[in-house]
Amino acid sequence: MLHIVIIGAGECGARAAFALREKGFDGQITLVGAEEHLPYERPPLSKEALLHGLEPKLVSDAARYADAGIAVLTGLSVESIDPAGKTVQLSNGDSLPYDRLLLTMGARPRPFPGLSGTIHRIRTLRTHDDTVAIRAGLQPGKHLAIIGGGFIGLELAATARKLGAQVTLLEGLPRILSRGVPDEIAGVVAARHQAEGVEILCGVKIQSLEESRDEVKVHFEDGRTMAADLIVVGIGAIPNVELARDAGLTIDNGIAVDEHLQTSVPDIFAAGDCCSFPLAHYDGRRLRLEAWRNAQDQGALAAANLLGAGEAMSALPWFWSDQYDLTLQIAGLADGATQTIRRDTADGAFILFHLDAGGRLIAASGIGTGNAIARDIRLAEMMIAAGVRPDPVALAAAQTKLKSLLAA
Amino acid sequence: MTNWVEVCAADEIDEEDVIRFDHEGRTFAVYRSPDDQFFATDGLCTHEKIHLADGLVMDDIIECPKHNGRFSYKTGEAKGAPVCVNLKTYAVKVEAGSVFISLA
Known part of the structure; x- marks a missing residue:
């Protein structure tokens, strides 16, 4: 029986697993994820989940995986991929043979440069556990400093205000949302945040962050410092490509795939935040998207192509952000x-x-x-x-x- | 017993379009199809409680404005991820130029 293994149990991997069944695949499907939770939706993490302390919003409940015959291995990471022997090595010592492999390993937050050691008051936001930890530090009156004026930082700022925290948002560039959002729209967003009491400081250069027992300090290049109770760093994400690179796959700002989401190794496909792909509608330009709908679309497309459909990626980039x-x-x-x-x-x-x-x-x-x-x-x-x-x-x-x- | 509730005049809904209708604390979406028939469903998407009337009608499909979940507004059938729970549908009639929805 044909065995398809999917590494990475987020939106994309889960969507791919179900799409394989929807397209009639009756072989074995194993979905491997490092987190302890079943695959869940990440968009609420900076919004409703943070505001109300909700449990993860699962893509599907356990019964649906069971009904679909999808084996979900949570809390396990993959140590290595052997493309010649067609096996993946799991962190519990098991070796998992595959016929075809899909990589949906996502991305991880870009850390603030130079940070190391045990850090409690300097966090990033990607997982449910991150949301739980940030929520614990956001009581009314606490001072939250957010580094990075992108979507994560701004959504977090809006939610933190609703929770009664004092919020300062630090952006190194002259304005917020400078990647992909027009000035006029960024201006509306910035004005709303300021009206809600968020302090936005653009063009600031941060020298270092310093954590002590009771607070954390931002040291600016101009010599000033700012104290906060919690810092959340939202300065972009890094695609999780290490497994693929070590297995000899071509990497180009993500795991490089063709318009069918096939990697440089024919039996291995990649989809979602971890891959870069050519987009025909924009002259074949190669891009990598970190977006919920892209994760869904590519998960479904990868499933089709794992089964030999040969369909080309045609969906356009699309994303949204909710603030207030x-x-x-x-x-x-x-x-x-x-x-x-x-x-x-x-x-x-x-x-x-x-x-x-x-x-x-x-x-x-x-x-x-x-x-x-x-x-x-x-x-x-x-x-x-x-x-x-x-x-x-x-x-x-x-x-x-x-x-x-x-x-x- | 059927409880017919008046929604609006038929010409207040464009062809291949949808309006929101609130009644006694409930919210509905009422549709006019490209072939000039009227339909009604629950007003909120089964995925995240978004008003479907802000979404786009294409043929017999309503697409949620938030995450593009799709349903047939004629049958209520969920058409795939992220929606997996069908929409409840309601009978509709047009009388004397007005649209009525059946709330049992």
């Missing part, structure tokens, strides 16, 4: 844009449509309360996929139904 009652969504890649069209919808919500020199829609970014911009961003995503060159005047007019531009 604001939701931000971005579809596509705006880097090549030469023109931006703003469309104002109800209640202060707006969408920016990014067009290339040929007038083709290549990305859309929006922000508003609740799901105000969700439907239009979804339609924009479909327009991007279809290669539409929309009339800029119609695009800007809120009364124009985007559905009509999609058909055009």
Whole structure:
């Protein structure tokens, strides 16, 4: 019986395991994960789970894995992969043979440079256990310093304010969200955080962090220091490629896969945060995404291709962030844009449509309360996929139904 | 006994679109299909309690605005991850230009 082993039990690995069954695979499936929990959704970790102290929101409960005949080995890491002998070596000493292998090992938080030893008051946020530890340090009045003005840091700031903590967010660049979010939208986000009492300091250079028994200190390059009760570092993530590299797979800002998510070794595929892939819609440009929907899409695609479907990756980058009652969504890649069209919808919500020199829609970014911009961003995503060159005047007019531009 | 509750005038819902309808503490989504029929389901996605009426209707599918979970609004069937629990559906009728939903 064919045995497919999936290393990495997050959203992507779990989705792949179920997708294999949905596509009719009747062989053996083993999902191996280092965490003690069954696969769970990570987006709530900086939001509802942190706010309310919730248990992990499982992708599926144990019964569904059992019903689907998926063996989930939690709390076990993989020590090595032997592509020639087609086995993986587990941390408990067992050796697991496979016919095909899927790597969904995700990414880990980038540590603050130079930190070592036992650290209690300087944390990162990636796992449920991280959320539990951060929540324990966020009583009302405690001072939280967040390093990094990206999505993790900003979502954490919003939740920490709701929990009554005093929050300072430190960003080294001139503004927050400088990776992939337009200035106009970042400005709305920053203003909201400031209105909620978050202190945002941009352009600050941190020399070092120093932990003592009762507090932690940030030392800035200009000689100033700032004390806090807790620091959370959110300065990006590093793809977990070491196992793949040691097994001789090609690495290129992640485990390099082709448009079918196949690695440089034919029986081994990779998907999700750990892999970099070429995106046909943007001239085959290679990218790596750390996003929930990408994890789902690639998990399902990898499952199809593990079974020989030969389907190419076609989904566009798409992600969202929730902060307070604001939701931000971005579809596509705006880097090549030469023109931006703003469309104002109800209640202060707006969408920016990014067009290339040929007038083709290549990305859309929006922000508003609740799901105000969700439907239009979804339609924009479909327009991007279809290669539409929309009339800029119609695009800007809120009364124009985007559905009509999609058909055009 | 069937309890028909008036939702709105039929022309208040565009073809291939959806509106939210709140009634006695419950929330529903009422749809008009591309072939001009009306349907109703529970208003919240079974994945994370998001109002489906903010989502996109495509043919006979409603897609949740938050995480793109998809359902057939005609049958309530969940169409795959991240949604795995079906939506409850309700009978709908149109009389004298108004849409009614059946709340048993």
